[in-house]
Amino acid sequence: MICIGARFDDRITGRLDAFSPNSTKIHVDIDPSSINKIVHVDLPIVGDVAHVLEDMVRIWRASSFHSQPELKGWQTQIAKWRARDCLSYRHSDDVIMPQYALQRLNEAIKGRKDVYISTEVGQHQMWAAQYLGFESPNHWLTSGGFGTMGYGLPAAIGAQVAHPGALCINVAGDASILMNIQEMSTAVQHGLAPKTFILNNSYMGMVRQWQQLLHGNRLSHSYTDSLPDFVKLAEAYGAKGIRVTKPGELDDAIQEMIESPEPVLFDCCVAQLTNCFPMIPSGKAHNEMLLPDEATDEAVANAIDTAGKSLV
Amino acid sequence: MQREMTGAEMVLQALKDNGVEHVFGYPGGAVLPIYDELIQQDSIQHILVRHEQGAGHAAEGYARSTGKAGVALVTSGPGATNMVTALTDAMLDSIPMVCITGQVPTNLVGSDAFQECDTVGITRPCTKHNWLVKDVNDLPRILHEAFYVAQSGRPGPVVVDIPKDVQFATGTYDGPQANPSNHKSYRPQLKGDMNAIRAAVELMSKAKRPVFYTGGGVINSGAAASQLLRELVDLTGFPITSTLMGLGAYPASGEQWLGMLGMHGTYEPTWRCTTVI
Numbered sequence: 270m271i272c273i274g275a276r277f278d279d280r281i282t283g284r285l286d287a288f289s290p291n292s293t294k295i296h297v298d299i300d301p302s303s304i305n306k307i308v309h310v311d312l313p314i315v316g317d318v319a320h321v322l323e324d325m326v327r328i329w330r331a332s333s334f335h336s337q338p339e340l341k342g343w344q345t346q347i348a349k350w351r352a353r354d355c356l357s358y359r360h361s362d363d364v365i366m367p368q369y370a371l372q373r374l375n376e377a378i379k380g381r382k383d384v385y386i387s388t389e390v391g392q393h394q395m396w397a398a399q400y401l402g403f404e405s406p407n408h409w410l411t412s413g414g415f416g417t418m419g420y421g422l423p424a425a426i427g428a429q430v431a432h433p434g435a436l437c438i439n440v441a442g443d444a445s446i447l448m449n450i451q452e453m454s455t456a457v458q459h460g461l462a463p464k465t466f467i468l469n470n471s472y473m474g475m476v477r478q479w480q481q482l483l484h485g486n487r488l489s490h491s492y493t494d495s496l497p498d499f500v501k502l503a504e505a506y507g508a509k510g511i512r513v514t515k516p517g518e519l520d521d522a523i524q525e526m527i528e529s530p531e532p533v534l535f536d537c538c539v540a541q542l543t544n545c546f547p548m549i550p551s552g553k554a555h556n557e558m559l560l561p562d563e564a565t566d567e568a569v570a571n572a573i574d575t576a577g578k579s580l581v
Numbered sequence: 582m583q584r585e586m587t588g589a590e591m592v593l594q595a596l597k598d599n600g601v602e603h604v605f606g607y608p609g610g611a612v613l614p615i616y617d618e619l620i621q622q623d624s625i626q627h628i629l630v631r632h633e634q635g636a637g638h639a640a641e642g643y644a645r646s647t648g649k650a651g652v653a654l655v656t657s658g659p660g661a662t663n664m665v666t667a668l669t670d671a672m673l674d675s676i677p678m679v680c681i682t683g684q685v686p687t688n689l690v691g692s693d694a695f696q697e698c699d700t701v702g703i704t705r706p707c708t709k710h711n712w713l714v715k716d717v718n719d720l721p722r723i724l725h726e727a728f729y730v731a732q733s734g735r736p737g738p739v740v741v742d743i744p745k746d747v748q749f750a751t752g753t754y755d756g757p758q759a760n761p762s763n764h765k766s767y768r769p770q771l772k773g774d775m776n777a778i779r780a781a782v783e784l785m786s787k788a789k790r791p792v793f794y795t796g797g798g799v800i801n802s803g804a805a806a807s808q809l810l811r812e813l814v815d816l817t818g819f820p821i822t823s824t825l826m827g828l829g830a831y832p833a834s835g836e837q838w839l840g841m842l843g844m845h846g847t848y849e850p851t852w853r854c855t856t857v858i
């Protein structure tokens with residue numbers, strides 16, 4: 270395992286003793302305190318990623334190194350794993366599935382180089398990471414380590430200031446967007462036009478999902494009863510509001526959002542009780558992942574044991 | 582180029598000398614001298630937010646999408662405490678950010694003055710480094726140092742807390758060092774140890790079930806890092822996965838891309854990580 274500029278965060282490793290326990294590990298990081306902090310590595314290299322990669326590329330070329338013939342078998346194995354569609358979901362013609370909404374958004378922005386995606390925090394954030402394809406660095410702005418609801422709209426504004434002609438989209442949840450909604454006013458004052466694409470499920474979806482997994486589906490205070498009318502709210506700020514409730518209306522509405530010269534609040538009303546899979550339940554190892562086609566209500570209810578419940 | 586000027590003028594001069602074009606901020610009593618300078622120039626654009634947390638995250642989005650430090654300017658007390666979430670966020674995701682806070686005048690520090698809080702105390706655990714400026718003659722050096730610390734090594738947020746009397750006081754301004762990496766104590770190591778790198782490449786050439794696990798550090802290291810990563814993946818033919826923070830360093834349409842790692846990552850790479858030898 271060649272770890273480059275990453276830090277073995279608990280959201281990545283899952284149960285530590287089951288994270289790639291027998292691999293030989295190389296770790297490249299500019300921060301010496303990140304090395305051997307969480308996982309023991311066999312070969313640490315302190316340095317800047319670009320500098321170290323440059324040397325690696327040069328040495329590989331100069332010494333005419335080749336990969337092992339076994340790599341072929343490894344690739345074949347991987348192709349088999351790939352064949353299983355781990356991002357599948359049941360499509361509906363009546364209600365918008367959140368995953369479908371993002372697939373349509375992805376279709377609309379594909380091939381464009383000037384797109385910056387930010388997110389808030391929750392299910393929509395994970396779906397955005399899963400369903401939007403990122404082709405180049407610095408185009409994906411998300412609160413990873415801290416998980417700050419309220420990050421996405423101001424972050425999109427910041428990106429828009431730096432790239433005035435670009436398309437800056439904040440993929441949001443209905444709960445998160447209300448945490449820094451006041452920044453709509455900032456966007457309007459400064460003639461910035463970030464688009465906020467709200468996957469509106471009326472729930473704090475990620476909280477509801479955890480309550481279903483860990484707390485007998487008792488949905489304690491994770492439903493928002495009195496959400497504002499996001500279209501009127503956009504208009505109140507002097508921005509544009511768009512609401513979509515049917516899958517068939519999505520493409521035209523997304524186009525309208527993209528072409529709009531003003532900031533937009535896009536109220537995409539989606540299926541309310543969708544869960545975000547795959548998921549490695551806390552306390553579990555990577556190979557105990559819950560996949561969408563296996564995640565029956567029963568499997569979800571029993572996915573986490575007592576020890577796992579205290580983890581986050 | 583030494584020049585006499587006020588602390589508030591120094592702030593604007595130092596921002597310009599460090600290549601800043603945009604500042605996200607919100608005014609208040611303890612930063613008014615700096616705001617008075619802002620309006621009398623037009624090379625730096627100020628974006629007026631509606632809540633200081635917004636300024637912090639906007640600076641982060643700016644930084645993340647450009648690779649340059651994001652800059653925020655807020656007042657003392659509630660202005661500073663409203664920044665704490667954004668500073669911590671930038672700390673955990675290693676985002677370069679320079680936050681300038683106003684502070685009550687030095688003779689009132691510690692007196693529970695109006696809109697006073699212990700900004701350097703409160704932000705010590707959520708910044709890479711912070712400074713309370715007590716003498717206007719230290720201000721230029723500290724501001725240049727702030728940009729250097731935020732943007733070098735593992736990037737992160739820094740806070741420069743400037744009491745109002747220091748903003749009004751006059752002192753001598755000096756430009757940034759020609760070579761800031763000659764800093765007396767903070768010199769992050771850029772070049773890796775050649776023996777270790779050689780050993781790593783040799784290990785890689787012998788690997789039977791290899792995987793690259795990459796993160797936000799590749800993005801923070803600049804465009805060249807992503808380019809070199811792509812080259813190394815092409816050369817070796819090794820599969821590659823990434824954390825949430827590292828998405829985009831290797832293209833999602835790339836031949837060796839496995840999808841994202843982690844709690845909601847895709848199936849293939851995570852499964853593989855547990856089985857790799």
Ligand SMILES: Cc1ncc(C[n+]2csc(CCOP(=O)(O)OP(=O)(O)O)c2C)c(N)n1
Pocket residue numbers: 389390391392393394416417418419441442443444445446468470472473474475476
């Ligand atoms: C500031 C803050 N408070 C609380 C949380 C805990 N939290 C994580 S996700 C979430 C729900 C988010 O709901 P929403 O924005 O509607 O997104 P969804 O999960 O429905 O997509 C909450 C409350 C958080 N991450 N940040």
